[in-house]
Amino acid sequence: MKSPIAIAIHGGAGTLTKALITPEMELKYTTALEEAVKIGYAVLSSGGNAVDAVAASVVSLEDCPLFNAGKGAVFNAVGKHEMDASIMDGSNLKAGAVALVKGVRNPVLLAKEIMQHSEHVFLAGEGAEEFARAHGLSFEDAAYFYNALRYEQWQTLKDSDTFSLDHSVEVTDKKFGTVGAVALDNLGNLAAATSTGGMTNKKFGRIGDSPVIGAGTYAANESCAISCTGHGELFIRSVVAYDIACLMTYKGLSLKQACDVVVHDKLVKIEGEGGLVALDAKGNIEMPFNSEGMYRASIDMKGTLFSAIYK
Amino acid sequence: MKSPIAIAIHGGAGTLTKALITPEMELKYTTALEEAVKIGYAVLSSGGNAVDAVAASVVSLEDCPLFNAGKGAVFNAVGKHEMDASIMDGSNLKAGAVALVKGVRNPVLLAKEIMQHSEHVFLAGEGAEEFARAHGLSFEDAAYFYNALRYEQWQTLKDSDTFSLDHSVEVTDKKFGTVGAVALDNLGNLAAATSTGGMTNKKFGRIGDSPVIGAGTYAANESCAISCTGHGELFIRSVVAYDIACLMTYKGLSLKQACDVVVHDKLVKIEGEGGLVALDAKGNIEMPFNSEGMYRASIDMKGTLFSAIYK
Numbered sequence: 106m107k108s109p110i111a112i113a114i115h116g117g118a119g120t121l122t123k124a125l126i127t128p129e130m131e132l133k134y135t136t137a138l139e140e141a142v143k144i145g146y147a148v149l150s151s152g153g154n155a156v157d158a159v160a161a162s163v164v165s166l167e168d169c170p171l172f173n174a175g176k177g178a179v180f181n182a183v184g185k186h187e188m189d190a191s192i193m194d195g196s197n198l199k200a201g202a203v204a205l206v207k208g209v210r211n212p213v214l215l216a217k218e219i220m221q222h223s224e225h226v227f228l229a230g231e232g233a234e235e236f237a238r239a240h241g242l243s244f245e246d247a248a249y250f251y252n253a254l255r256y257e258q259w260q261t262l263k264d265s266d267t268f269s270l271d272h273s274v275e276v277t278d279k280k281f282g283t284v285g286a287v288a289l290d291n292l293g294n295l296a297a298a299t300s301t302g303g304m305t306n307k308k309f310g311r312i313g314d315s316p317v318i319g320a321g322t323y324a325a326n327e328s329c330a331i332s333c334t335g336h337g338e339l340f341i342r343s344v345v346a347y348d349i350a351c352l353m354t355y356k357g358l359s360l361k362q363a364c365d366v367v368v369h370d371k372l373v374k375i376e377g378e379g380g381l382v383a384l385d386a387k388g389n390i391e392m393p394f395n396s397e398g399m400y401r402a403s404i405d406m407k408g409t410l411f412s413a414i415y416k
Numbered sequence: 417m418k419s420p421i422a423i424a425i426h427g428g429a430g431t432l433t434k435a436l437i438t439p440e441m442e443l444k445y446t447t448a449l450e451e452a453v454k455i456g457y458a459v460l461s462s463g464g465n466a467v468d469a470v471a472a473s474v475v476s477l478e479d480c481p482l483f484n485a486g487k488g489a490v491f492n493a494v495g496k497h498e499m500d501a502s503i504m505d506g507s508n509l510k511a512g513a514v515a516l517v518k519g520v521r522n523p524v525l526l527a528k529e530i531m532q533h534s535e536h537v538f539l540a541g542e543g544a545e546e547f548a549r550a551h552g553l554s555f556e557d558a559a560y561f562y563n564a565l566r567y568e569q570w571q572t573l574k575d576s577d578t579f580s581l582d583h584s585v586e587v588t589d590k591k592f593g594t595v596g597a598v599a600l601d602n603l604g605n606l607a608a609a610t611s612t613g614g615m616t617n618k619k620f621g622r623i624g625d626s627p628v629i630g631a632g633t634y635a636a637n638e639s640c641a642i643s644c645t646g647h648g649e650l651f652i653r654s655v656v657a658y659d660i661a662c663l664m665t666y667k668g669l670s671l672k673q674a675c676d677v678v679v680h681d682k683l684v685k686i687e688g689e690g691g692l693v694a695l696d697a698k699g700n701i702e703m704p705f706n707s708e709g710m711y712r713a714s715i716d717m718k719g720t721l722f723s724a725i726y727k
Contacts, residue, residue, distance in 0.1 A: 198653045198686070204515075204623070205540055225622050226649040229516055230541045232621025310543025311536050312515070319630040319655035338537040342509045344630035347655045351662035375509070 109388035109406040110149040112288040114142045114162050116172045116400030118334040118379040119281035123397060123415050134171060135412045138402035141165035142412070145286055146404045155296035155330070156194050156217065158288040163190075163213040163298045166284035170252050172400070173282025175211055178250055178302025180259035186250045188302050189316040192216045195295030195324035202316040204229040210243040213300045216316075218242060227316065255305070262306035281396070283315055285332025287324070287384040295330035295386060297322050297346070313337025319347035326386055328353045329360055334399065335372070335379010343367070343377060353385070360385040368393040420699035420717040421460040423599040425453045425473050427483045427711030429645040429690040430592035434708060434726050445482060446723045449713035452476035453723070456597055457715045466607035466641070467505050467528065469599035474501075474524040474609045477595035481563050483711070484593020486522055489561055489613025491570035497561045499613050500627040503527045506606030506635035513627040515540040521554040524611045527627075529553060538627065566616070573617035592707070594626055596643025598635070598695040606641035606697060608633050608657070624648025630658035637697055639664045640671055645710065646683070646690015654678070654688060664696070671696040679704040 116138055121130065145162030149155070167175025178186040190212035191202035201220025204227070209215050215237050219228055228236055238244070285299035299322045301315040314321035314337040321337070323346035324330035331346035345367055352363035364383055372379070373395050380394020380401075388406040392399065402412035427449055432441065456473030460466070478486025489497040501523035502513035512531025515538070520526050526548050530536055539547055549555070596610035610633045612626040625632035625648040632648070634657035635641035642657035656678060663674035675694055683690070684706050691705025691712075699717040703710065713723035 193653075200653050202652075205543075223620075224649065225620065226652045227623040227628070229621040229623055232516075232619060236620040308543060309534075309536065309547040310540040312538040312540055317538070317628060317630070318652050319628070319658060323655070338535065341513075341537045341629050342504075342511050344634070344655065344658045347630060347658055348662070351659070351666055355662055355666035 108291045108293060110289055110291050111384055111388040111390055111404065111406050112142055112145045112149060112158060112162065112286065113382040113384055113390045113392055113403035114138065114145065114166065114286040114401065115332065115334050115380070115382045115392070116166055116284050117282045118394050118396040118399040120398035120400060120414055131414060134400055134414060137169045137171050138400055138412045139410060142402040142404055145288055149288060149290050152291060155288040155290040155294045156192065158290065159286040159296045159298040160192065160213055160217050162286040163284055163300050164211050167211050167213060167300055172284045173302040174284040174300040176250060177252060177255070179255050179282060179305040181303065182306050182308040184259065186302055188212045188300065189312060190216045190300035191316045191318060191322040192220055192298040193296065193318060193322050193324040194220065195326045195330055198325060200226050200318045202227040202318055203233045204312045204316045205310055206233045206237065208244045209234065209237050210245045213298050215242050216298070226318065258305045281335050281379050283334035285334060285382060287330035287332050287382050289384055289386065289388055293326065293386055295324045295326050295384060297324040297330040297332045299332045314340035314345065317341055319344050321346060323347045323350055325350055329383055329385045331381055331383050333379065333381040336377055339372065339375055339377030340379065343371060343375070345381065349383060360389050360391050364391045364393045368395055419602045419604060421600055421602050422695055422699040422701055422715065422717050423453055423456045423460060423469060423473065423597065424693040424695055424701045424703055424714035425449065425456065425477065425597040425712065426643065426645055426691070426693045426703070427477055427595050428593045429705050429707040429710040431709035431711055431725055442725060445711055445725060448480045448482050449711055449723045450721060453713040453715055456599055460599060460601050463602060466599040466601040466605045467503065469601065470597040470607045470609040471503065471524055471528050473597040474595055474611050475522050478522050478524060478611055483595045484613040485595040485611040487561060488563060488566070490566050490593060490616040492614065493617050493619040495570065497613055499523045499611065500623060501527045501611035502627045502629060502633040503531055503609040504607065504629060504633050504635040505531065506637045506641055509636060511537050511629045513538040513629055514544045515623045515627045516621055517544045517548065519555045520545065520548050521556045524609050526553050527609070537629065569616045592646045592690050594645035596645060596693060598641035598643050598693050600695055600697065600699055604637060604697055606635045606637050606695060608635040608641040608643045610643045625651035625656070628652055630655050632657060634658045634661055636661055640694055640696045642692055642694050644690065644692040647688055650683065650686055650688030651690065654682060654686070656692065660694060671700050671702050675702045675704045679706055
């Protein structure tokens with residue numbers, strides 16, 4: 106029997122509310138999601154590894170202005186784009202993470218470079234940008250990251266103490282803009298990656314769960330690959346991604362059971378809104394969320410393409 | 417029966433090698449450790465809570481030039497002191513963390529302020545310093561952080577691509593300078609805190625495990641409180657602190673068994689040198705390390721004071 110390959114991605118649990126989305130917008134999002142998941146799947150189906158597959162899908166999502174990562178990153182309190190990302194290789198538990206970088210076109214590729222070509226795991230700020238330049242990563246100017254909708258979102262919040270996590274123009278909503286991917290390659294290796302622009306109008310160098318290994322991202326062949334999206338502070342406190350891995354490894358739960366416990370029970374109890382994409386070494390895919398929606402897509406072991414926004 | 421109180425602290429697994437330490441130096445270190453553990457214990461014995469106790473002990477260690485945190489923080493690649501810290505309250509799983517802050521006298525108090533008086537968990541860099549100023553935290557100038565030994569360590573590494581994690585002047589050694597504390601108060605609440613100056617000559621805004629909730633610091637009343645010290649990159653990849661908690665909660669291991677698995681088996685296999693202090697809600701203390709030594713001290717349920725550097 107051929108070894109299974111599979112991939113699942115998300116574009117954030119911070120969806121536009123169902124009541125507000127137009128059919129045209131919905132189509133735009135699902136088209137972008139399907140394109141991104143196919144790009145990662147193409148890596149896998151041509152014999153590429155899981156790390157390259159998740160990086161390729163996340164790059165596609167970072168390059169798309171619809172999602173809060175890379176090109177589509179939201180404005181922070183001083184009108185800049187500060188981005189976080191991480192990646193983990195389930196075959197050797199190597200990881201790379203980056204926080205609060207500006208100007209880097211694809212933060213996930215910087216995380217991958219840190220993982221593969223440095224002694225470090227986690228770099229941040231100007232130092233991380235210096236590392237990116239030294240390693241030849243692509244940079245873009247402010248015009249590249251400018252987006253009229255994001256600018257409008259920021260203008261609504263600017264000069265206030267409010268911040269917003271989302272896609273929504275409804276600033277009272279708490280929404281979570283992040284992108285991520287998990288993949289299983291034909292050698293049975295898992296990988297996970299996550300990337301985000303954080304919260305609109307964020308201050309104080311706030312870091313969410315996306316670059317935190319164990320919280321926003323985790324991968325180990327013996328358990329699962331996880332990429333999260335949600336209220337970052339609560340995901341950090343709950344060590345969400347590694348919690349799912351531990352429920353499988355130490356308690357013997359299936360991927361689905363572990364996801365249910367964490368997303369629909371533990372996170373709900375602390376009002377930790379959000380979701381995640383998950384994959385185990387057998388190729389089982391789970392994409393649970395406790396928010397109204399989560400932009401998501403997958404191609405399973407049978408090659409079946411799936412994409413959705415709401416429940 | 418009176419509820420047990422207990423506390424354990426560490427001053428890093430990056431000890432001077434036993435062959436090099438003088439009896440005078442050894443006495444200096446154990447005296448400072450005993451002073452710091454007594455300060456936290458005094459908080460507990462007067463009815464104070466575990467969060468205040470770990471913060472008090474860590475402040476004492478940060479204010480002591482012997483340890484790589486606060487006043488004793490090492491020099492980074494550009495001759496500055498960039499510090500990381502975190503704290504977690506086991507009673508409610510609230511947490512605060514700070515990375516790459518300069519000039520803040522007591523990074524652990526900044527982490528505590530973030531935990532108790534913000535919507536955030538993790539702040540970094542200049543943004544975190546801005547938050548610190550807005551919340552009235554104490555700042556110190558470069559003279560306060562200057563230390564002849566640290567300067568000499570930096571001069572040895574400066575203009576090289578080498579970095580060092582430690583207390584040692586032997587730059588070829590990999591040593592890990594960090595301080596931390598875990599405490600159990602008379603209400604049965606656990607807390608943990610960690611603080612570090614990182615690696616001598618560190619570049620690129622490198623962040624280790626100290627400010628990463630789940631890796632360097634974790635506390636939950638139902639399992640344990642943990643503060644780590646060691647090769648941060650490997651501790652992040654291993655999600656060390658939360659791994660011990662999960663082995664207890666999901667697999668039913670005792671604190672000692674869980675510490676043994678993680679420190680003496682899993683970390684050893686990946687050459688993850690270091691150690692940790694651990695405490696459970698029954699007041700059991702563990703202080704395992706796989707390095708040559710770990711500066712450590714504790715006061716147990718019976719009120720017995722212990723301090724040591726080597727095995």
